[in-house]
Amino acid sequence: MAAPKVVLVQMNRPRKRNAMNSDFWKEIGLVFDRLGRVGDCRCIVISGVGKSFSAGIDVTDTKFFSFGDSENTSDAARSGIAFLPQILEMQRCFTALETCPVPVIAAIHGNCIGAGIDLACCCDIRLCAPGTVFSVREVKLGLAADIGTLQRLPKITGNDSRVRELCYTGELFDHKEALSIGFVSRITNDPTADAIQLGISIASNSPVAVTGTKQAMVYSRDHSVQEGLEHVARHNALALMTDDIPAAFIASSKKEEVQFQDLLPSSKL
Helix, strand or coil: CEECCCCEEEEEEEHCCCCHHHHHHHHHHHHHHCCCCCCCCEEEEEEEECCCCCCECCCHHHHHHHCCCHHHCCCCCCCHHHHHHHHHHHHHHHHHHHHHCCCCCEEECCCCEEEHHHHHHHHCEEEECCCEEEEECCHHHHCCCCCCCHHHHHHHHHHHHHHHHHHCCCCEEHHHHHHHCCCCCEEECHHHHHHHHHHHHHHHCCCCHHHHHHHHHHHEEEEEEHHHHHHHHHHHHHHHCCHHHHHHHHHCCCCCCCCCCCCCCCCCC
């Protein structure tokens, strides 16, 4: 762990600027599925080793472009049906960051291109270094982004017009614009160190409360205000029975730091 209760996950292909190959895609979903179940992890920081966060998809990995058993058919429909599960699985692997019960913080530097933005969009909080360059690059490669940027980025920023510009043109934008449109919450000279410190602050709170807050915010993003209110009411009907609340009140009255218990590891069949 990078700090007590805070796990640092790093993309480690520095020579390729952390371009994402098929092995990475298999691992990223598995890592976040597991970290969300262990109980003693309360926050996760994801960063890239080397000069970049990620240069996006590794276009030299031919596994991304294997359209089923296309050699045995000239039927585009059959090839497409065979290829669809691969796209859905790639989406699921990134969505694992969003559905992970604990907050995920992206520490971004260097380049954050294409699938790098897809990945960052799935995180709860994003910090970046000065000089970071971003691009929704997919249109430059002849395809529509299909791993989540087109669905998440407009909701993250609240600036649909500018997001459409960026997605239709594939143009570069810098750390200042990322901050101004709300894609990142702050610019820092050492995003990984600051993300870990932020994770420590989050981890000091009740994991019951933090997990419930994340679930409520993710749910409310895609539902009406009334549906979001009903969702958090049903959650708190159970969660308010936690021992963390009286422990927090007692510690506050004594001006002491409260030590909350970890969540239990997820049960398995």
